[in-house]
Every structure is written in structure tokens, then in C-alpha cells.
Amino acid sequence: MILIQLCYASSRKKNRELLSDLKDILMTSTKFNRLNDIFGILYYAHDYFFECLQGERDVVEKRFQTLKKDNRLDEVVLLSKKEISKLSFNSWSMKYFHMNEKIDMFFKLNNYNGFQPTKLSFVDCDTFVDLLIDIEEIKFENKSFGLLANEKRYQSISKRVGYKRRGYKKGIIL
Numbered sequence: 001m002i003l004i005q006l007c008y009a010s011s012r013k014k015n016r017e018l019l020s021d022l023k024d025i026l027m028t029s030t031k032f033n034r035l036n037d038i039f040g041i042l043y044y045a046h047d048y049f050f051e052c053l054q055g056e057r058d059v060v061e062k063r064f065q066t067l068k069k070d071n072r073l074d075e076v077v078l079l080s081k082k083e084i085s086k087l088s089f090n091s092w093s094m095k096y097f098h099m100n101e102k103i104d105m106f107f108k109l110n111n112y113n114g115f116q117p118t119k120l121s122f123v124d125c126d127t128f129v130d131l132l133i134d135i136e137e138i139k140f141e142n143k144s145f146g147l148l149a150n151e152k153r154y155q156s157i158s159k160r161v162g163y164k165r166r167g168y169k170k171g172i173i174l
């Protein structure tokens, strides 16, 4: 089995009902991703989505083709796609947030003109993913939703990942 990590960003179509879109995305994605062993994180801020997906290559690539046609998204930009030897996440989570200081700083320090995930370079994209995981880990300490079935199943994988207990950290937070 070939595992990949795929990250993309997109601006959202304006004049749509944001909260109902987010709820709908959360529902479809959680269901599909769980059934198909896709893991990742989705962030939304300032009219932009950023998603990092990990899973079996064909499944992730096929889902990305569907995503590209999603009428809630404007311009979908593929930022990075690479083979990985193991998973770094063990569930899919979604977060809707207003600007976080650390993220703000990340975009400033890397000379982006504000929060513009569609412009992230391949290298910065990886660093950004690590930053998001770090931020989420901090929040998760206060907001544990317990282990989901899939998380239990993948504990052994996440143990091997070994980066700051990230394998235990994912909950679904909206």
C-alpha cells in the first residue's frame, strides 16, 4: 500500500451560508474519511480553506478530484503531494478559527501578505502542517473528546510516529 500526504488550499465561494456549509462538510468528510481510512486536518479562516490529507494514494487522489469540483470552493490549489512512510494523524478533524497569533506570525515571518494559504510553497506547506498540529495539540489538552473507534484502531501507528503524542490528539472540533 502506498501512503501519501496531499495538501491543498482554496478560497471559498462568497455569498454562501458559511456555518451550514461547514456543518455539511464536517458531516460528509467525517463519514467518508472514516470509512476510507483518510486522515487529516481541515482549517478555515478568513475565507480560505486549507486541508492536509493522508491515506492510501488512490483513495486520496480520487477524493481530491471530487474536491476540486466542489461548488463551495473557488480556486483549488494543490500545494504538496508526497509519499509518506507512515501516518501522522489518526483521525480527521476540522477547525474553524479566527486568526491565531502563531499562524499570523508564521505568514508574516515567511513574507506572505497576510493569511494566504493558496500561496504556500511546498516547503512552507509542510512547516505549516506541523504548526497546525502543534496548535491543535495544545487545544486538545483542554478539550478531549475521547478516543474514536478509528483512533483506537490506529493507536499502534500513531505510537510509532512519535512526534509529540500527535497520534492521540485528534478530536472533532467545530
Ligand SMILES: Cc1cc2nc3c(=O)[nH]c(=O)nc-3n(C[C@H](O)[C@H](O)[C@H](O)COP(=O)(O)O)c2cc1C
Pocket: 025, 028, 029, 030, 032, 033, 042, 049, 051, 053, 063, 066, 067, 068, 070, 072, 073
Ligand atoms: C473545504 C472542503 C473540504 C472537504 N474535505 C473533504 C474530505 O476531507 N473528505 C471528503 O470525503 N469530502 C470532503 N469534502 C466534500 C467533498 O468536496 C464532496 O462534497 C463530497 O465528498 C461529496 O461526497 P459524495 O460524492 O459522497 O456525495 C470537502 C469539501 C470542502 C468544501
